[in-house]
Amino acid sequence: MGGELRFSEFFSHGAGLTTSLDALLHCEHSGIQHICVVQSPVFGRMLLLDGMVMLTEWDEFIYHEMLVHPALFLLPSPRRVLVIGGGDGGTVREVLRHPSIEHVDLVEIDPRVIAVAQSYFPTVAAGFSDPRVHLHHADGAEFVRSAPSGFYDAVFVDSTDPTGIAESLFGEAFYSECQRVLHATGVLALQSESPLHPVYCQTLPRVHRLLRPLFRHVASYLAPIPTYPTGIWSFTLASRHYHPLEDFSPTNAQQRMECLSGKLRYYTAELHRAAFALPGFVQELISEGLAQPAP
Amino acid sequence: MGGELRFSEFFSHGAGLTTSLDALLHCEHSGIQHICVVQSPVFGRMLLLDGMVMLTEWDEFIYHEMLVHPALFLLPSPRRVLVIGGGDGGTVREVLRHPSIEHVDLVEIDPRVIAVAQSYFPTVAAGFSDPRVHLHHADGAEFVRSAPSGFYDAVFVDSTDPTGIAESLFGEAFYSECQRVLHATGVLALQSESPLHPVYCQTLPRVHRLLRPLFRHVASYLAPIPTYPTGIWSFTLASRHYHPLEDFSPTNAQQRMECLSGKLRYYTAELHRAAFALPGFVQELISEGLAQPAP
Numbered sequence: 001m002g003g004e005l006r007f008s009e010f011f012s013h014g015a016g017l018t019t020s021l022d023a024l025l026h027c028e029h030s031g032i033q034h035i036c037v038v039q040s041p042v043f044g045r046m047l048l049l050d051g052m053v054m055l056t057e058w059d060e061f062i063y064h065e066m067l068v069h070p071a072l073f074l075l076p077s078p079r080r081v082l083v084i085g086g087g088d089g090g091t092v093r094e095v096l097r098h099p100s101i102e103h104v105d106l107v108e109i110d111p112r113v114i115a116v117a118q119s120y121f122p123t124v125a126a127g128f129s130d131p132r133v134h135l136h137h138a139d140g141a142e143f144v145r146s147a148p149s150g151f152y153d154a155v156f157v158d159s160t161d162p163t164g165i166a167e168s169l170f171g172e173a174f175y176s177e178c179q180r181v182l183h184a185t186g187v188l189a190l191q192s193e194s195p196l197h198p199v200y201c202q203t204l205p206r207v208h209r210l211l212r213p214l215f216r217h218v219a220s221y222l223a224p225i226p227t228y229p230t231g232i233w234s235f236t237l238a239s240r241h242y243h244p245l246e247d248f249s250p251t252n253a254q255q256r257m258e259c260l261s262g263k264l265r266y267y268t269a270e271l272h273r274a275a276f277a278l279p280g281f282v283q284e285l286i287s288e289g290l291a292q293p294a295p
Numbered sequence: 296m297g298g299e300l301r302f303s304e305f306f307s308h309g310a311g312l313t314t315s316l317d318a319l320l321h322c323e324h325s326g327i328q329h330i331c332v333v334q335s336p337v338f339g340r341m342l343l344l345d346g347m348v349m350l351t352e353w354d355e356f357i358y359h360e361m362l363v364h365p366a367l368f369l370l371p372s373p374r375r376v377l378v379i380g381g382g383d384g385g386t387v388r389e390v391l392r393h394p395s396i397e398h399v400d401l402v403e404i405d406p407r408v409i410a411v412a413q414s415y416f417p418t419v420a421a422g423f424s425d426p427r428v429h430l431h432h433a434d435g436a437e438f439v440r441s442a443p444s445g446f447y448d449a450v451f452v453d454s455t456d457p458t459g460i461a462e463s464l465f466g467e468a469f470y471s472e473c474q475r476v477l478h479a480t481g482v483l484a485l486q487s488e489s490p491l492h493p494v495y496c497q498t499l500p501r502v503h504r505l506l507r508p509l510f511r512h513v514a515s516y517l518a519p520i521p522t523y524p525t526g527i528w529s530f531t532l533a534s535r536h537y538h539p540l541e542d543f544s545p546t547n548a549q550q551r552m553e554c555l556s557g558k559l560r561y562y563t564a565e566l567h568r569a570a571f572a573l574p575g576f577v578q579e580l581i582s583e584g585l586a587q588p589a590p
Contacts, residue, residue, distance in 0.1 A: 004309075006309070010313075012336075012337045013314075013315060013335075013336035013337050014299075014301070014313075014314060014315030014336070014337075015312075015313070015314035015315065015335060015336070015337035015338060016313060016314075017311075017312070017313070018303055018305075018309075018310070018311060018312070018313035019308075019309060019310035019311075020305075020308060020309030020310065040310060041307075041308035041309070041310070042306075042307045042308050042310035042493065043310060059491070062574075196354070196521060222519075224517075224519045224526060224527040226491060226525045226526045226527060230526075231519060231521045231526025231527070232519040232521060232526070263575075264575055265574070265575050265576045266574040266575055266576060267574075267575070268572070268573075268575055268578075270572040271572045271573075271574060273569070273572070274568070274569035274571075274572030275569070275572075276569075277563070277566045277568070277569030277570075278563075278566075279357075279560070279561040279562075279563065279566060280558075280559055280560050280561055280562070280563055281560045281561060283563075
């Protein structure tokens, strides 16, 4: 007899991820959102925002490597990077692995996410003390509006789902500002939700509809993220200059991977190309969405 | 107030998949295993064997397409196929899409799985009435021992986890018989569990260790299967003659895809190549396993 501590996240109609918990390590309302840290026997520590998994120690490497490295290995020598969201620090950690990086702006709306990540996820929030990193407690959409034109080589949108505080990070005006603050050869990379999610699967075609008028090249790729809704996740790259595949050199990426600080566990030069090969149903989701009139 | 019908499958320490249920449609003990069919609002009908998800209407297309088509599109004109396990019929359905197929032996140890699939999953068990299909209610390992040498162009091992009734389907003796019943240019394809599973991740390196002495070419590939443990799944191809990538012609596959009966939703010729690009941690899992002495 006895109780059990358990966390479950339902992405639709009571379906989703579940895990027993060893401990509830932290729980607060930051004024913006509920922030919890729990300990799972399988997933390790988990960061929950408003009851949704933001990361787990077990599989965060896949998400962060796949958000960052396809864009950065496409660029010959990325120097200046903007990260919108991503207060846990995982995206910044991956960015800093590239020795060419000189300047990283991280814009996180909720300073408590950063503080909690620093306390409970030191290996994720590893880069915040790096002198190249500049923290900004601000709304991402507002920050890009006041940022200088053509400044960044890469912009990463490491947002929560396209609802609530993150809604403005999936809009036309925001993408237009991202394009403006990027150098002419810069790259925008964003998480574009799960193509199997009953509702948010529409994010992927919507992102294409909004980005294609702004960027010459827009392409999406997938990675498995077991603890995210449906376990399969899409990312989208956009650039006015570089084609994510035709301008990608596996040989160059291979050489540069030797010079990264730390070792990657998911991304490889071969996987870069492979991740852009979309399953039939995902290709259809995008092309059907593009055929529809804008909402 | 009130109760709720719910199914959860834990792959380790209370972690896994959960869903509310609309209905419990069928439940029996076949003498071999518990067979249940439940209705989930998100996953549709689900087939459970001994409490574990065998398939759901929602994502079975990924598993079945990815078990079958990489092997069959590698062969120029597959005619004779052996399916071990797979009593739900999904693998046979995909095999029969190829117009060159003349003869399919399906060996399922539990006839009740076939009967339940025919009643509750008619779109999955679609091929059992096809005159090319021959059902055998037998133990897979025993069936291959008495099958003629060099007869099959492809053998598919569509098994449950490597424990209990399926344990013999992951052994050296079984693989050796599979090699014997295959034509010299034939291909063996099997599900090799999740590379992220805390225990069964060892299946993938073990399969390589056992198959490499028997086949010149052994290569694994991945696909996301959201309702399987960890949501990421590995498959392994083995052939004495064909290299799964070097001997694969995307142009030929593209042409043949036009002549398939029915439309594929996951597999594409581009994805064939892409699926074999393994993440770093999976490459390491395999090479570390190969470096270990045989168990």
